[in-house]
Each structure stands twice: as C-alpha cells, then as structure tokens.
Amino acid sequence: MKRVGIAGATGLVGETLLRLLESSEYEIEDLRLFASQKSAGIMVSFRDQEYEVKELAVDGFQGLEIAFFCLENELAQKFVPAVAKLCPVIDKSSQFRLKDDVPLVVPEVNPGALSGHKNIIANPNCTTIPLVVALNPLHQEFGLKEVFLASYQSVSGAGRAALEQLYYESEFFVLHRQPDTGESPFPVQIVDNVIPQIGAVDESGFSAEEKKTILETKKILGLAELAVNSTCVRVPVTVGHCLAVTCRFEKAVDLAGVRRVLQKAPGVVLKPDREPLTPVVCRQRNEVFVSRVRAGATANDLNLWIVADNLYKGAATNALQIAGLLLKNSEGL
Template sequence: MNVGIVGATGLVGEKVIQILEERNFPVKNLLLFSSEKSAGTKMVFRKEDVEVAPLTKDVFKNLDIAFFALEESLAKHWIPIAQKECIVIDKSSAFRLAQDVPLVVPEVNGEKIKEHKNLIANPNCTTIPLVVVLSPLQKEFGLKRVIVSSYQSVSGAGRNALNELIYETEVLAISEEIIKDAESVFPARIAGNVIPQIGKFDKQGYASEEKKVIEETRKILELPNLPISATCVRVPVRIGHCESVNIELEKEANIDKVIKTLKSADGVKLADSDKYPMPIDAEGNDYVLVGRIRKDLAFENGIVLWLVTDNLRKGAATNAVQIAERLIKEDHELHK
C-alpha cells in the first residue's frame, strides 16, 4: 500500500510514522510531506531514511491512503484536493462535523467507516478517550447527562507549544521574567501555570475545544440532544490528557456493575482500586486508563471517574492507524 503522511514533521505526523512501524501496517512506499520549511528533513521508517517532500497538489495520485496532520485551515484547503485521488484519514477538526464524513473511534463506531467518501475524520484528542468510556456505559445503562473537565497536556497544541513549555521551564529555573510575544502559542505563561482556555471563546463563554468535545461526542454516540458540558484546561504537562467525568446514567448506578462494564470495554484499562492513572502512566500507552470510579454524591444514578490517555497515540496517531486497519479489513470482506 502506498501511504502518505501530510504534516509528517509535526508531533502527530511523527507519531503516525512510529505507529505504522510498531503495528506492522502493510506499507509498500511511505511518502512524507511538510511545508517548504522542513522539506528535505530525513525521518526514519523501518530503519531507513525517508526524505520529507514539500506538499504539492500532484502528490496524492501516487497514494492509496493519506494521513493528514495539518492545522484546520490547511486541512480545509488540501483535503478536497487529496480526496479526489486517495482515501484521507484526517486528524484536524476541519470536517469532523460534516454530515457525510464519518467521525470514527474504531472501538465505538468502527462500522461507520464503510460510509466514507474518501474521507474519514478522527475526533479531538479529548473526545476520543471520553467516548471510549461513555459508549459501553451508554449501552449498559443509558446516558442522561455528562459533565467533563479536562486537564490537557501542552503537546496537544503541537510542537511549538511543547517547545514553549520546555523553554519557559528552563527560564523559570533561573528566575528570569518570561516575555510573551505574538509568536507565543499560549495566551499566558504555561510553565508553573494552568490556563482555563483552549481555543477562542464564543458568545456564551465556551472555548472552541469545549464545543468540539460536546458536538463530537453527540455525533459519535448518535445522541444529538445529550446534555453535556465541558471545561477544557491546559496544564504544564508534556504528554497525556486527563479528564474528570461526571456521568448521570438512565438506570441505577451500581458501582460494581459500572466497574465490571468498564473492565470488559474495548480500549479501556482500569487502575487497581488503590491506584489512579496519571499522565506519566499514559505516555507510550494505547489504552484509555481509568481510575477513581465512584458514586456521585450530588445526583441520583451518578458516577464520577478519572481518565488519562496519551494524546499523541490513542488521542491521535493510533486511532488514525486503527481506522486504516479497519478500512483494509472491510475491503477484504468486500472482495471475499
């Protein structure tokens, strides 16, 4: 299979290369693309150097699948061009809510992949772990209401954001003042700080990341009217998004039954009862790690839980590669 990665030099693109190799994805030729800035860079795949090329409109005719890891406005420009020639698996938010684009987490709604028109979207890195946990609970108990607060690592905002944390941490160690400028990714210092804003605010006071989590969750679970609210917060952690989730269930919430349901859920790993998962446990892991499952004291049939995921792996690259694996499987079934 001829596979392309668009945005290969970014945090997600780089992770896609690693995961294709780890999972032994059937790659015949791997083609890597970036902006002019990084073109010529060499990246390693299966112990061989692959040179990154600048993205141009004629590259797609040589591909079967293109993994896109560009920011939204670039994805909006390039995907309609790419989609005429090959299947696109996109990590950006550009087309996630479009009606004719499947928005897929394979453990949750993998069957939607076969509806694709050469474009399949990956959800946001906070939405993915959330629906992996909500979906089995939805099936077993029904969902009445969800309230989520996220604690998101800086790598979720890309390579420049990660560099900003590293730089600020070093500067702070010698107590110099940190000066933010127009190039800064974050609106305030991130080292030694917590920023309750991810994306732009709307008139109601919700940030764009919060709206993504709300709208994408409703689309994936096919619950367009699910009462769900989100507060998304950036924390000075390199990798690993955490979420505190309050869930009101339709049916009675017996904690033992909830634990049993989550224990057998695809893609979920429960922490031992005396432990809880943290970003340092999630890094390099493809599971949604869940802990602190308990009864909510504020409302009936309510539970509270804590989850953590590697945002670059299951939150991004692993989910994209799993979609591609499922595509191949569906294609084989079709041609049997």
C-alpha cells in the same frame, strides 16, 4: 497497507504516526512524507531506510492507498478535498468533523459509521476520543443522559510549538525569572500556570475546545439529545490528557456493575482506584486508562477519572485503527 502518505509528517502527530506505522505489521512499500517548504529535503529514517520529506502538493498522493493528514484546519481545508479525489484521507484536523457526510470515527465505539464514506474520514479531538471510549460501554448498560466534563490537557495537544514553549519557559522558571512569552502560542505563560481557555472563546462564552468535546461526543455516540457540559483547561504537562467526568444515567448505577463493564470494555484499562493514575502512566500507550470510580450525588450518577496519551489514542493510534478498519472493509467487498 502498502502505499501510504503522511501530510504533516514532521509534526508531533505525524511523527507519532510514523513510529506506530514502523512498529506495525504493515509492509510499507511506498511511503511518502510531506510537510511545509521549510522541511522539504529533511531525511527521516523508517525501518532502515531514509525518506526525504517533500513539500506538500496534491499530486504527491497519486497512486497511494491511504493518506493521513496531520495539519491545521486551513491547510486541511485547502488540501484534503483534492487529495480525497485520489485516495481515502484520514484527517486529524477539526475542519470536517461535524459535516454530515464525513464519518467521525472511534473504532471501539462507532466502526459502522465508516460505511458509505466519501474518502474523507475525520479523527476526533484528543479529549473526545478517551471520553467516548470510556462512556460508550457504560451508556450501553445504563443509558447515558448527561455528562459533566472537566479536562486537564497537556501542551503537546497544541502541537510542537506549544511543547517547545513549555520547555523554554521552564528554563526561566528554574532561574526564578519571569518567562519570555513573546512568541508563545498561549495567551499567557504556561509554566507554573493553568489556563482555563483552549482555543478562541466565542460570544456564548464557550472555548473552541469545549465546543468540540460537546458536539463531537454527541455525534460519535449518536445521541443528539445528550446533555454535555464541558470545561477544558490547559496544564503545564508535556503529554497526556486527564478528564474528570461525572455522568448521569437513566438507570441507577452500581459500582460493581460499572467496574465489570469497564473491565471488559474494548480499549479501556481499569486501574486500581487508590493508585494515582497520572499522565506519566499513559505515555506511549494505545489504551484509555480509567480509575477513581466513585458514586455520584444521586443513585444515577457516577464519577470517573480518565487519562490517555493525546498523541497516541488521542490522535495517531486512533487514525491507524481507522485505516485498519478501512482495509478490512475493502477486503470484505
């Protein structure tokens, strides 16, 4: 990977991707960074060189080998199809994830979905990714029938403004004052609180995040009939999403067998059940961490606790892994 563009390079995901690229083995000869007009002209350092951030424009991607898009949906809709005429785009937004002709890829789970792509490849939601990385190997062994998910999602999952809001409200909190939420991206205060609603809630009662975790899980696992129940909750943690998961399988599960499967599972780190596995453990790590492996209410049920860095494996790491697969596939042609 020599000629790379990042749209949204000044955001949380874009910055994480840049740092991962910097420490990767790729010899980057042409790096182009894009953001809004407000960031145009900012200089960003990358491997001893300074790069100027430019205002996002389709022409800026001419001649690149790969483009990473780390922008919200409306901007993705406006720019991704046009840039995809110039080079493959790995898109972090949710805009194209459920489209039939767009692969939704987690390299440990469904690398084959990339074949025949039409230059737009979607990177899944930051909660869906760790869920499928942990569940897919168990599905292969025991046959997944139903998933019950409760997620505890950090504020960085909602972007830089959300993270800044938590820091801002924390200053009020330590002074025992009511936080100022006037310009908050959250519907209510986030400090010292838990918000059981991520994204808009529709007439069916589901939040946007819950629908993403349900529909994306089915698409990535290739299990249209899988029953997925999801409750997504925002918690006042800076980085790291946690998932409490109960799974129901076709076959009876034995805990020793589950541990054997998870110990060998690509991208999974199985942690000791009695060591508290918290978001702090997963920060700046590329893997998905699993612990609290417990029996469920019936012989076919299993309980798990899953933790992953939403900016790493939940976003930038996964995008970089997809790029690696794309390069490998194109070399094999």
